[in-house]
Amino acid sequence: MYKTLTGREPAEAILSDAKRRAQALGRSAGLAIVLVGSDPASELYVKKKLEKAASAGVNARLEKLPETATESEVLRLVKSLNRDTSIDGFIVQAPLPKQIDPIRVLEAIEPGKDVDGWTSANLGKLAAGMADALLPATPLGVMKMLEFHGAELRGKHAVVIGRSNVVGKPLALLLLAKDATVTICHSKTQNLAQHTKSADILIAAAGVPNLVKADMVKSGAFVIDVGTTRVGGKTQGDVDFPAVIKKANCSPVPGGVGPLTVAILISNVIEAASRRP
Amino acid sequence: MYKTLTGREPAEAILSDAKRRAQALGRSAGLAIVLVGSDPASELYVKKKLEKAASAGVNARLEKLPETATESEVLRLVKSLNRDTSIDGFIVQAPLPKQIDPIRVLEAIEPGKDVDGWTSANLGKLAAGMADALLPATPLGVMKMLEFHGAELRGKHAVVIGRSNVVGKPLALLLLAKDATVTICHSKTQNLAQHTKSADILIAAAGVPNLVKADMVKSGAFVIDVGTTRVGGKTQGDVDFPAVIKKANCSPVPGGVGPLTVAILISNVIEAASRRP
Numbered sequence: 001m002y003k004t005l006t007g008r009e010p011a012e013a014i015l016s017d018a019k020r021r022a023q024a025l026g027r028s029a030g031l032a033i034v035l036v037g038s039d040p041a042s043e044l045y046v047k048k049k050l051e052k053a054a055s056a057g058v059n060a061r062l063e064k065l066p067e068t069a070t071e072s073e074v075l076r077l078v079k080s081l082n083r084d085t086s087i088d089g090f091i092v093q094a095p096l097p098k099q100i101d102p103i104r105v106l107e108a109i110e111p112g113k114d115v116d117g118w119t120s121a122n123l124g125k126l127a128a129g130m131a132d133a134l135l136p137a138t139p140l141g142v143m144k145m146l147e148f149h150g151a152e153l154r155g156k157h158a159v160v161i162g163r164s165n166v167v168g169k170p171l172a173l174l175l176l177a178k179d180a181t182v183t184i185c186h187s188k189t190q191n192l193a194q195h196t197k198s199a200d201i202l203i204a205a206a207g208v209p210n211l212v213k214a215d216m217v218k219s220g221a222f223v224i225d226v227g228t229t230r231v232g233g234k235t236q237g238d239v240d241f242p243a244v245i246k247k248a249n250c251s252p253v254p255g256g257v258g259p260l261t262v263a264i265l266i267s268n269v270i271e272a273a274s275r276r277p
Numbered sequence: 278m279y280k281t282l283t284g285r286e287p288a289e290a291i292l293s294d295a296k297r298r299a300q301a302l303g304r305s306a307g308l309a310i311v312l313v314g315s316d317p318a319s320e321l322y323v324k325k326k327l328e329k330a331a332s333a334g335v336n337a338r339l340e341k342l343p344e345t346a347t348e349s350e351v352l353r354l355v356k357s358l359n360r361d362t363s364i365d366g367f368i369v370q371a372p373l374p375k376q377i378d379p380i381r382v383l384e385a386i387e388p389g390k391d392v393d394g395w396t397s398a399n400l401g402k403l404a405a406g407m408a409d410a411l412l413p414a415t416p417l418g419v420m421k422m423l424e425f426h427g428a429e430l431r432g433k434h435a436v437v438i439g440r441s442n443v444v445g446k447p448l449a450l451l452l453l454a455k456d457a458t459v460t461i462c463h464s465k466t467q468n469l470a471q472h473t474k475s476a477d478i479l480i481a482a483a484g485v486p487n488l489v490k491a492d493m494v495k496s497g498a499f500v501i502d503v504g505t506t507r508v509g510g511k512t513q514g515d516v517d518f519p520a521v522i523k524k525a526n527c528s529p530v531p532g533g534v535g536p537l538t539v540a541i542l543i544s545n546v547i548e549a550a551s552r553r554p
Contacts, residue, residue: 103407124401127450128442130380155467163453165405172461173404176440179465181472184449188456190432195458198471 003149005224005251007141007259010148014263015056021270022057029273031060031115031266032081032090036074036100037067042093052262058269059086071100075108082110088273089115089134091265112275115268118166127173132275134268139171141260142203142224143178145251151201151222154179159195161185161212161238162205167226171203192216202248204238214243223250226257280426282501282528284418284536287425291540292333298547299334306550308337308392308543309358309367313351313377314344319370329539335546336363348377352385359387365550366392366411368542389552392545395443404450409552411545416448418537419480419501420455422528428478428499431456436472438462438489438515439482444503448480469493479525481515491520500527503534 022029031053035046046062053060063077074096081090090113096102111121117136125133146153158180162168168184175182183195187206193216196202204212205226217223227238237253244250251257299306308330312323323339330337340354351373358367367390373379388398394413402410423430435457439445449459460472464483470493473479481489482503494500504515514530521527528534 120401120405120407121398122401123404124397124399127400127404127446128397130397155465157467157472169404169450169453173446176446176461176463179463181460181462181466183458183460184453185458186453186456188432189458190434194475195434 002220002245002247003249004245005145005149005222005249005256007145007251007256010144011259011263013148014144014260014267015052018263018267018270019056021267021274025270025273027273028057028059029089029269030084030087031058031269032063032084032087033060034063034065034074034077034081034090034092036065036069036093037097039095042095046093049262049265053266053269056266058266063090067097069097069100071104074100074105078105078108082108082113087113088276089113089269091116113272115265115272116166117170117268123165123170126170129177134272135174135264136166136170137261137264137268138167138205138226138257139174140264141257142171142226143174144260144264145224145257146201146222149222149249151249153201155181156200157181157183157198158201158203159183159185159199160203160205161189161192161196162203162207162226164205167205171205175201175203206238208238209236210238210240212239212244214240214247217244217248219247221248223248224257225251225253227253228258279497279522279524280526281522282422282426282499282526282533284422284528284533287421288536288540290425291421291537291544292329295540295544295547296333298544298551302547302550304550305334305336306366306546307361307364308335308546309340309361309364310337311340311342311351311354311358311367311369313342313346313370314374316372319372323370326539326542330543330546333543335543340367344374346374346377348381351377351382355382355385359385359390364390365553366390366546368393390549392542392549393443394447394545400442400447403447406454411549412451412541413443413447414538414541414545415444415482415503415534416451417541418534419448419503420451421537421541422501422534423478423499426499426526428526430478432458433477434458434460434475435478435480436460436462436476437480437482438466438469438473439480439484439503441482444482448482452478483515485515486513487515487517489516489521491517491524494521494525496524498525500525501534502528502530505530505535 117134158175196216225237225239394411435452473493502514502516
């Protein structure tokens with residue numbers, strides 16, 4: 001009766017649109033991914049991103065540094081990628097080894113090449129409503145998901161649980177730009193259920209498995225689960241999906257927002273390429 | 278029974294703190310105000326800012342351009358102020374004549390000298406929680422007002438009516454950083470009263486006189502009125518003060534947030550000066 005909000009179809013729509021824009025470029029776009037160390041999960045993500053990018057016609061290359069790399073070595077690489085004319089956009093895969101300040105590395109990325117959209121420069125452009133912002137993948141994925149599945153936003157109450165710089169805050173700003181009334185909840189929120197119960201759109205990005213129960217959800221709402229917590233070898237979302245899907249439209253984990261994020265990374269690379277002079 | 282939240286005392290506290298920090302600098306801080314044209318209200322504001330700055334020991338100077346100035350003339354002045362080592366911070370007084378794009382001028386200001394805190398760079402730093410953000414005067418004034426009058430924020434529900442880049446959005450981010458649960462309402466919000474009624478902290482920044490009536494306010498809340506609409510030669514806030522003050526703590530207009538903004542501009546100039554190498 002209610003929709004399972006899967007990510008595969010909107011992801012395919014984004015990818016085919018990106019391929020169309022890539023062809024219009026008249027050249028191949030260039031992506032680099034910086035990987036420091038050899039965290040197995042990171043290696044897997046990076047491999048997936050490189051493969052997807054290549055299959056979309058993007059020149060994608062890996063820039064690998066050892067686990068023992070110093071901050072200045074990473075910064076030197078970032079600066080050389082900023083200058084590298086064959087690279088339209090690049091990302092530094094998180095997490096970084098602990099001897100490296102992730103904010104200092106992030107902020108060193110040229111905003112026009114920041115295809116993760118995580119620099120404060122792009123967050124500020126997003127907040128200010130500037131057209132040249134590069135937008136972060138997960139929040140933009142949620143917006144594409146809502147759009148694809150026909151959720152109305154204008155004047156509606158959207159509640160975001162989570163206030164990270166890469167998900168909660170940019171997502172709140174994107175929902176606001178679409179004329180939703182936006183509430184941002186987090187770990188210090190009193191009476192979480194009181195807020196979520198009035199949400200027409202509910203986004204769970206807290207990283208707390210099973211946080212959102214059916215009795216916290218308004219009937220007929222759109223619930224998007226951004227949680228991805230590893231529990232006993234399995235990825236778990238923030239939403240009690242089997243119960244919530246009986247009264248509201250809900251995205252599953254896995255299979256929900258996940259597939260969208262790589263598609264948006266590729267779309268951002270094409271976007272960055274098409275803006276370069 | 279409820280407090281009238283006046284701005285004079287917190288403004289004095291900010292100014293005397295700024296003077297103390299100015300002395301620690303060991304030199305005079307330099308402020309420039311760019312005024313394009315001769316709008317009487319703007320001339321009055323600028324005069325007040327220059328006088329207050331001078332009385333706080335800041336070297337304040339006016340940079341005046343004619344109403345007919347071109348955008349490139351204004352941009353040239355901005356760039357020269359960016360380079361001018363005698364200037365620690367500067368602002369371009371709004372509004373600008375219509376032949377000039379205000380965003381292009383604003384974004385040309387060096388973020389470290391942007392003492393209005395209006396550039397997307399500073400908005401992004403604020404959103405990302407970076408310590409080197411220069412914060413906009415009115416939102417920071419509201420925060421100082423709440424702090425001065427003892428409003429608790431952590432875990433409380435704060436509702437902001439208005440989503441401008443210079444008031445509503447930065448204010449929402451500042452409240453969020455103080456652990457409030459934050460709802461942002463605006464002209465497209467359905468059932469405004471439903472949101473405001475549950476607000477422990479209510480900030481009205483819509484620019485709609487008399488928008489907030491007593492029956493929309495929770496008993497005992499802190500209500501800050503940021504509205505300043507000129508109606509028949511008088512400045513009117515967004516809040517029905519005589520009725521609201523009977524059931525909640527409320528700031529008046531005029532005499533509320535207004536006096537804080539100039540104090541914060543001066544404080545920002547000292548802050549910018551103390552950060553310069």
